[in-house]
Structure formats: structure tokens, C-alpha cells
Amino acid sequence: xxxxxxxxxxxxxGFRDTLPQSAIVRTKMINILQDVFAAHGFTPIDTPALExxxxxxxxxxxxxxxxxxxxxxxxxxxxxxxxxxxVPFARYAAMYIDSFGTPFKRYHIGLAWRGEKPxxxxxxxxxxxxxxxxxxRSIYADAEILAVIGKALKxxxxxxxxxxxxxxxMNALLAKLQVxxxxxxVLRAIDKKDKLGEDVVRTELVKEAGLSEAIVAxxxxxxxxxxxxxxxxxGLARVRQYFNGDEAAKKSLAxxxxxxxxxxxxxxxxxRYGFDLSITRGLDYYTGLVFETIFLALPEYGxxxxxxxxxxxxxxxxxxxxxxxxxSIGLERILGGFEELLRIEKRISPAQxxxxxxxxxxxxxxxxxxxxxxxxxxYTEISLETGxxxxxxxxxxxxxxxxxxxxxxxxKLAQTVNLKQLSSGEQQSAIAxxxxxxxxxxx
Amino acid sequence: xxxxxxxxxxxxxGFRDTLPQSAIVRTKMINILQDVFAAHGFTPIDTPALExxxxxxxxxxxxxxxxxxxxxxxxxxxxxxxxxxxVPFARYAAMYIDSFGTPFKRYHIGLAWRGEKPxxxxxxxxxxxxxxxxxxRSIYADAEILAVIGKALKxxxxxxxxxxxxxxxMNALLAKLQVxxxxxxVLRAIDKKDKLGEDVVRTELVKEAGLSEAIVAxxxxxxxxxxxxxxxxxGLARVRQYFNGDEAAKKSLAxxxxxxxxxxxxxxxxxRYGFDLSITRGLDYYTGLVFETIFLALPEYGxxxxxxxxxxxxxxxxxxxxxxxxxSIGLERILGGFEELLRIEKRISPAQxxxxxxxxxxxxxxxxxxxxxxxxxxYTEISLETGxxxxxxxxxxxxxxxxxxxxxxxxKLAQTVNLKQLSSGEQQSAIAxxxxxxxxxxx
Numbered sequence: 001x002x003x004x005x006x007x008x009x010x011x012x013x014g015f016r017d018t019l020p021q022s023a024i025v026r027t028k029m030i031n032i033l034q035d036v037f038a039a040h041g042f043t044p045i046d047t048p049a050l051e052x053x054x055x056x057x058x059x060x061x062x063x064x065x066x067x068x069x070x071x072x073x074x075x076x077x078x079x080x081x082x083x084x085x086x087v088p089f090a091r092y093a094a095m096y097i098d099s100f101g102t103p104f105k106r107y108h109i110g111l112a113w114r115g116e117k118p119x120x121x122x123x124x125x126x127x128x129x130x131x132x133x134x135x136x137r138s139i140y141a142d143a144e145i146l147a148v149i150g151k152a153l154k155x156x157x158x159x160x161x162x163x164x165x166x167x168x169x170m171n172a173l174l175a176k177l178q179v180x181x182x183x184x185x186v187l188r189a190i191d192k193k194d195k196l197g198e199d200v201v202r203t204e205l206v207k208e209a210g211l212s213e214a215i216v217a218x219x220x221x222x223x224x225x226x227x228x229x230x231x232x233x234x235g236l237a238r239v240r241q242y243f244n245g246d247e248a249a250k251k252s253l254a255x256x257x258x259x260x261x262x263x264x265x266x267x268x269x270x271x272r273y274g275f276d277l278s279i280t281r282g283l284d285y286y287t288g289l290v291f292e293t294i295f296l297a298l299p300e301y302g303x304x305x306x307x308x309x310x311x312x313x314x315x316x317x318x319x320x321x322x323x324x325x326x327x328s329i330g331l332e333r334i335l336g337g338f339e340e341l342l343r344i345e346k347r348i349s350p351a352q353x354x355x356x357x358x359x360x361x362x363x364x365x366x367x368x369x370x371x372x373x374x375x376x377x378x379y380t381e382i383s384l385e386t387g388x389x390x391x392x393x394x395x396x397x398x399x400x401x402x403x404x405x406x407x408x409x410x411x412k413l414a415q416t417v418n419l420k421q422l423s424s425g426e427q428q429s430a431i432a433x434x435x436x437x438x439x440x441x442x443x
Numbered sequence: 444x445x446x447x448x449x450x451x452x453x454x455x456x457g458f459r460d461t462l463p464q465s466a467i468v469r470t471k472m473i474n475i476l477q478d479v480f481a482a483h484g485f486t487p488i489d490t491p492a493l494e495x496x497x498x499x500x501x502x503x504x505x506x507x508x509x510x511x512x513x514x515x516x517x518x519x520x521x522x523x524x525x526x527x528x529x530v531p532f533a534r535y536a537a538m539y540i541d542s543f544g545t546p547f548k549r550y551h552i553g554l555a556w557r558g559e560k561p562x563x564x565x566x567x568x569x570x571x572x573x574x575x576x577x578x579x580r581s582i583y584a585d586a587e588i589l590a591v592i593g594k595a596l597k598x599x600x601x602x603x604x605x606x607x608x609x610x611x612x613m614n615a616l617l618a619k620l621q622v623x624x625x626x627x628x629v630l631r632a633i634d635k636k637d638k639l640g641e642d643v644v645r646t647e648l649v650k651e652a653g654l655s656e657a658i659v660a661x662x663x664x665x666x667x668x669x670x671x672x673x674x675x676x677x678g679l680a681r682v683r684q685y686f687n688g689d690e691a692a693k694k695s696l697a698x699x700x701x702x703x704x705x706x707x708x709x710x711x712x713x714x715r716y717g718f719d720l721s722i723t724r725g726l727d728y729y730t731g732l733v734f735e736t737i738f739l740a741l742p743e744y745g746x747x748x749x750x751x752x753x754x755x756x757x758x759x760x761x762x763x764x765x766x767x768x769x770x771s772i773g774l775e776r777i778l779g780g781f782e783e784l785l786r787i788e789k790r791i792s793p794a795q796x797x798x799x800x801x802x803x804x805x806x807x808x809x810x811x812x813x814x815x816x817x818x819x820x821x822y823t824e825i826s827l828e829t830g831x832x833x834x835x836x837x838x839x840x841x842x843x844x845x846x847x848x849x850x851x852x853x854x855k856l857a858q859t860v861n862l863k864q865l866s867s868g869e870q871q872s873a874i875a876x877x878x879x880x881x882x883x884x885x886x
């Protein structure tokens with residue numbers, strides 16, 4: 001082996017290695033999400049990375065079809081790596097829903113692959129995090145998805161705000177204006193309002209959708225009744241007044257009221273959500289509630305959690321009707337945001353404390369100290385080697401561990417330790433073991 | 444979309460969907476492992492699923508080369524899915540070790556893919572869980588890997604026993620017998636002892652390795668000095684006596700003593716490990732300590748955690764010498780074992796409590812109750828629909844949730860709930876909210 005030529009160690013374009021500092025944060029984030037989801041009765045599931053191309057092809061857009069990592073396997077099967085978690089979930093639901101029963105609530109955190117043009121923040125391999133409730137039309141399912149995502153973002157210590165809408169309100173408006181046939185064009189155009197500006201969208205609605213100037217003006221004054229920055233309850237009242245008992249709008253308005261109350265009852269108050277008629281989520285797929293989420297510390301960053309209600313998840317695989325509601329949390333985007341906000345510490349070890357070793361005759365005592373800390377949830381690394389203390393401090397510093405413990409024969413005899421904080425240089429001597437955990441936790 | 448023909452929902456041969464009951468257990472297992480690893484200063488890392496074939500090819504066996512999922516991507520790059528986590532780690536270490544510093548301690552839990560012939564318990568996509576310390580020759584690194592794996596298995600509630608050896612003891616024996624040139628053949632033959640029986644191995648050593656009957660007899664009487672069922676310290680004493688001060692064996696014996704002491708100092712007592720000279724771990728790769736692990740409830744199940752020390756991790760990618768020690772925990776095998784031992788509950792929801800809903804006017808109160816339980820770490824699902832209580836009980840039962848809460852207007856007024864255990868039919872009425880968490884936790 002040693003005589004073989006050295007192969008250049010490199011990775012594929014558009015792919016990434018996860019270095020310790022990112023991996024530590026991502027692992028923690030995923031653990032927090034898993035815990036919040038499970039606490040609300042959402043079960044984890046998983047599906048294979050590789051599926052028959054037939055199962056995946058034509059279920060996303062033409063773009064995702066082109067971007068698929070697709071090949072013939074050794075058994076001459078036409079296979080591809082999944083490009084999202086939604087299509088595999090539709091296939092999965094079609095296969096097992098009868099044995100699970102409905103409603104079925106699941107989350108799925110996993111990798112997906114797309115041969116996209118690599119660009120800043122976009123990779124060919126990325127994590128997705130989806131949460132859905134299927135097999136029910138209950139509005140409480142919609143409300144719960146929002147509540148769970150809100151609690152998850154709070155648990156991640158993210159200052160967020162939802163933008164919530166029901167697509168059927170726009171449908172009701174278009175019916176009222178007798179231009180229901182333009183529904184798709186209008187929803188798509190409005191979806192681009194934030195990106196392209198109001199003027200571009202007005203022109204598109206007149207020139208391409210063929211709407212009159214008057215109708216377009218009415219649509220825009222309708223949109224102005226609500227916006228993300230106003231109180232959701234006030235926007236709702238204005239829209240209710242606008243529709244003045246219109247039957248088509250009634251159900252949606254009642255449901256939105258229900259959703260807002262559900263959020264309030266989960267300690268998600270009105271600062272955390274806005275009612276915004278211009279949220280449409282471009283996809284034809286959605287049929288009711290839709291939402292996006294602003295990362296308030298990075299408002300220009302794009303939505304960090306989006307989703308909505310759909311009529312039927314798995315049409316392509318089963319005749320069984322599976323209405324549902326779901327959302328996707330942008331794990332990678334949030335991680336990128338944390339990096340931008342410098343919320344990721346540069347660290348190579350997840351440990352908070354490093355136990356140095358002066359003399360390996362004291363190792364039994366040092367292990368006792370380390371295990372004491374670990375038993376209290378303090379991640380603790382212990383030196384693998386004796387050697388100059390200065391070098392051991394340097395090692396801890398390089399790994400990002402700020403607290404070091406020093407103990408030799410005298411401390412072993414006295415059952416104490418010395419604790420040093422590397423960043424400040426502060427040292428506390430002769431700490432009794434009974435006090436150690438509290439002192440460490442206070443740092 | 445609705446008029447398209449229905450596609451048969453199916454998955455590829457050798458692949459699996461993870462159903463809720465397995466996903467709940469696997470998620471929990473992985474969380475436990477992550478926590479134990481991090482508590483000892485091992486950092487998570489990740490590498491791409493897809494790499495240049497050149498990076499992966501020829502680094503495993505001819506068999507793994509043949510089993511690789513290999514193809515040309517859209518950019519005409521020859522790529523393959525990783526078949527283990529060791530080869531990518533070697534590539535990774537070569538790229539980043541200078542910035543991390545040594546020793547570097549990492550774990551990696553991730554998927555790997557092999558186009559193996561599907562057979563019971565073997566899949567084409569599987570999780571691996573590796574833990575390694577590289578860049579040090581310290582015997583404490585070896586000891587720590589064993590201690591961490593022991594603690595991890597304990598945390599998984601597995602009754603286990605290590606079989607530990609140092610390959611250099613066999614080398615010392617062969618040197619003493621002046622047949623050092625037969626080293627590889629002897630190690631490989633002995634590795635098969637448990638599988639094929641002693642007689643087959645004796646014959647192989649005489650016929651294929653060309654050893655004399657007397658030498659083979661000596662090897663077997665040496666092996667008999669230790670075995671997994673004896674006390675490790677006694678085996679060590681016998682081997683020390685056998686070598687009688689032999690320089691070549693001295694270091695290994697001292698190191699094994701060190702490892703055993705380290706385990707004892709981590710509350711891993713002698714019942715948990717045996718010294719077993721016949722453990723060699725077939726691979727040429729290992730150069731010192733080697734170990735395997737028995738699942739005591741399923742002793743015929745094969746090792747559930749194995750590994751050892753190696754001289755150089757990344758020869759193929761860097762001239763830098765990277766000695767290390769590592770182990771691999773057989774996640775899939777353990778999960779299979781749990782299934783065989785019926786330790787996996789049939790459940791579709793991770794929730795422990797289901798809150799029923801009689802009247803949606805009480806939803807605010809029901810959410811208060813649910814959030815109270817969740818805040819105390821009790822996973823709680825709340826009904827999405829009103830409707831017959833009997834149907835709501837059936838739903839909870841189908842999802843594997845045994846405790847249900849019933850509360851209507853009267854309970855809301857009194858701030859109490861009724862709790863029913865579905866399996867026993869027992870019901871406790873008018874529980875004050877202040878007592879609820881404790882009562883639920885006692886069930």
C-alpha cells in the first residue's frame with residue numbers, strides 16, 4: 001500500500017464535507033427538532049436514498065427531473081437519488097397508510113440530491129426537514145403544523161415571524177370579480193410581488209393575464225387589506241368586512257380565526273405571525289392555508305419555513321384520497337444564517353471542559369472527576385497524554401474548550417481540583433468535588 | 444395529474460422503508476450514541492454520500508469495489524456512493540488534520556451503500572456508526588475507545604461483553620517460535636476458528652501455511668492461556684508467565700493492563716470484558732489492540748462492536764503519518780437484535796399520552812393540558828377532531844398510545860382531567876393539573 005501513488009484528496013463540485021463546528025451545531029439543531037416534533041406526536045420515518053426513476057420522475061418540475069442523479073445500477077435498473085422528501089413520502093403513504101390509519105403525522109429529516117449549478121448557499125447534497133399531517137381536512141391539523149414549527153424555531157432560539165394566508169380568499173375575490181379563469185396566472189404573478197415589485201406584477205397581470213386595469217387595481221387594493229406587519233386579527237377584520245358575508249370567503253375566514261386562536265393557545269402571540277394575502281406559494285399544489293416564515297435577524301434571507309394545505313398527496317400512486325397539510329423547515333438556510341450571524345463558535349470538540357493529565361498515576365482520579373462532570377451533562381474531554389501543561393492548554397484552546405481542570409497528587413489526596421478559564425486566565429483553586437459541577441455550570 | 448395512470452408504489456430490491464416503530468427506536472438509539480460520544484469529546488463530522496470513484500476505489504476489498512453503486516454524473520465525472528465511512532474519513536483526515544490538530548477524535552453516523560446480494564439482515568443501504576481517535580499512539584486512546592463504546596452500549600441497555608486482544612502477542616509468539624514469516628496466514632486462520640472450528644484451522648495451518656504439527660500445537664496451547672470467559676486479569680497473568688520477560692511481548696502486556704485499569708476506572712468491570720488471544724480481526728489493517736463485542740442476550744449474533752488500532756489511516760492520500768484507533772458499532776445489527784428480542788414496541792406515534800377532544804370549545808384548556816405535559820418531557824398528542832370518544836380511543840390504541848386524557852366543560856371549570864389507561868381499562872378521575880405530570884410518569 002505504501003508504495004502506491006498518493007491520490008489527491010478532493011470532493012465533488014457542489015458537495016461539502018461537514019467540519020466539526022458545523023456538525024456540532026447541525027447535530028444539536030436536528031436533536032432539538034426531533035424532540036419538538038415527537039413531543040407533539042409526529043413520528044420519524046425514513047425512505048431509501050435511491051429509488052426507481054419511474055417513482056421519482058415527473059413528480060417535481062422539469063428542472064428537478066433534469067437535475068436528478070440518475071443511472072443504471074448493476075442489475076440494469078433505472079434508478080435515481082431522491083431530489084426531495086415529498087415524492088418519496090407520497091409513495092410511502094400510498095404503500096402503508098392503511099396499516100397506519102389516519103390522521104398520520106410524520107416528520108422526515110434526511111438528505112436529498114440535485115445536480116444544480118453550484119452557487120453560494122446552494123449545494124448538490126442537502127438536508128431537508130419536512131413535517132406533515134395527512135388523511136384529515138381538520139383545520140386543527142393546519143394550526144398544529146404552524147404551532148409545532150413555531151415552537152421548533154423558538155427552541156432553536158430563532159426570532160421569527162410567520163406570514164399566513166388562505167389561497168381560497170383570492171379565489172373568492174376572483175369569483176366576485178368574475179375572473180375565476182385567471183386564477184393560476186394571478187396566483188403566480190402575486191407570488192413574485194416581493195421579488196419583482198408591484199409595477200412589474202401589475203403590467204404582467206394586464207398584458208399576460210389579460211385583466212383590465214380596474215380589476216388589477218381592485219386586486220391590489222384587496223391585497224392591501226392585510227400585510228405581514230399589521231396585527232393579524234385586524235387584517236382579518238378588514239377582509240371580513242370587505243367580503244361582507246360572501247359565502248365563498250366565510251369558511252376561509254373562520255378557519256384562519258381558528259388557526260390564530262390555536263397559535264395564541266400555544267403561547268405563540270400575535271407578534272409572531274401576520275396575516276398576508278399576498279402569500280400564495282407559487283406551486284399549484286397548495287389548495288388552502290399557505291405560510292412562509294421570516295428570520296427576523298435576517299429579513300432579506302428568504303423564508304426559513306414554508307408550507308400549506310394540499311388536497312391530495314399521493315394521486316400518482318393510489319386512488320385513495322389523502323388530503324393533508326405540511327411544512328418544510330430550511331435547515332441548511334438556518335445553518336447558513338447562524339454562520340452569517342456569527343452564532344457558530346469555532347470549535348473542534350463538543351466538550352466544555354478539558355481535564356489535563358500531569359501524571360498518569362493520577363489517572364484514576366482524573367477519570368473520576370471527568371465522569372462526575374459527564375454524569376451531570378457536562379461534556380468533558382480528558383487528556384490522552386501526559387506532557388507539559390502548556391501544551392495541554394494549547395490543545396484545549398485549539399479544540400475550542402475554554403475550561404481546563406488541573407489536578408495532581410496533592411489534589412487527588414485532598415479530593416479537589418483547580419479550574420482555569422483559558423480565555424480570561426482566571427483560575428480557581430482547591431475546588432471540592434461536591435462543588436465542581438455547579439461552578440462549571442456557572443461559567 | 445389525476446388522469447395519469449397510477450404508478451405502482453414500490454422500492455428497490457435490497458432497500459427498505461423505515462416504518463415508524465423502527466424509526467422511533469433508531470432515532471432514540473442514535474441520540475443516545477451522539478450524547479455519549481460528545482460527552483467524551485468526540486466531535487461529529489460528515490462527508491458527502493457521493494465521491495469520485497478514484498477516491499473510493501481499491502481502498503476496500505475487491506468485493507466492495509464490485510458492490511459499489513458507481514456511475515457517470517451529468518458532468519461526466521466517474522462517481523460512486525460511499526460503501527463505508529472509513530475510506531471517506533481517511534480522505535477527510537488528509538485534507539483537514541492540520542487545521543484540527545492531533546489527537547483528533549471524531550464519530551460519524553451515516554449511511555453507506557453496497558450492491559450486495561440481498562439476504563436476511565443485509566441491505567444495500569445501511570447505517571454505520573464509527574468512532575476513531577487519530578494522530579496519537581497513546582494507549583489511553585485505545586482504552587478510551589473501548590470505554591466509550593462500553594458506556595454507549597450500557598446506555599442502549601445492552602448486556603454486552605468485550606473480547607479484547609493485542610495482535611502483537613501473536614507476533615511475539617511467532618517470533619519466539621521462529622515462524623514470523625507466517626504471520627498473515629496464521630492471523631487469518633485463527634480469525635476463522637469460531638466459525639469453522641479448531642480442527643479445520645489446524646489442518647489449514649499445517650497444509651496451507653506449512654507449519655509443523657508441533658508448532659501448530661504450541662499455537663493452540665498458547666491460545667488456550669486466555670479466553671473470553673475467564674477473568675481478563677488471570678489470562679493476562681498466564682500469558683505474562685508464558686512469555687517470561689520476553690521483550691517483544693512486554694509492551695503489549697503492559698498496555699493491556701493499562702486498558703483493563705482504564706475500563707475499571709470507568710465502572711466497566713471484569714464481567715464486561717475478557718482477554719481473548721484468538722481475536723485477530725482478519726484485516727491486515729490492524730496492528731495492535733483489537734476487540735469484538737458479544738450481545739449476551741444473542742451470543743450467536745456476531746460482534747455488535749469491533750475495531751482496533753492501526754498504524755496509518757490515510758497513506759493513500761497524504762504522506763503524513765496518522766496512527767489511530769477506532770471502533771464501529773453495529774447499529775443495524777443491534778436494531779435487528781432488538782426486533783428479535785421483541786424489545787421494539789409496535790407503535791406509530793412516539794407520544795405517550797393522547798388528549799381527546801369532546802368539544803372544540805374546550806380546546807384552549809386541552810392545549811394547556813397537553814403543553815403542561817410536553818413541558819415536563821411527556822410526549823403528548825392532541826386530537827385533531829371532535830367525534831365519538833370510542834373512535835378517539837381506537838385511534839390512540841392503533842397508534843400505540845396507552846394513556847388517554849378526557850376533559851370536558853366540567854373538568855375545564857374544575858381545572859382537572861380524567862386519565863384512562865387503554866390496556867387495563869383503569870380510569871382515574873378528577874386529577875388536579877398539579878398532580879398530572881407525576882401520575883402520568885408513574886404509569
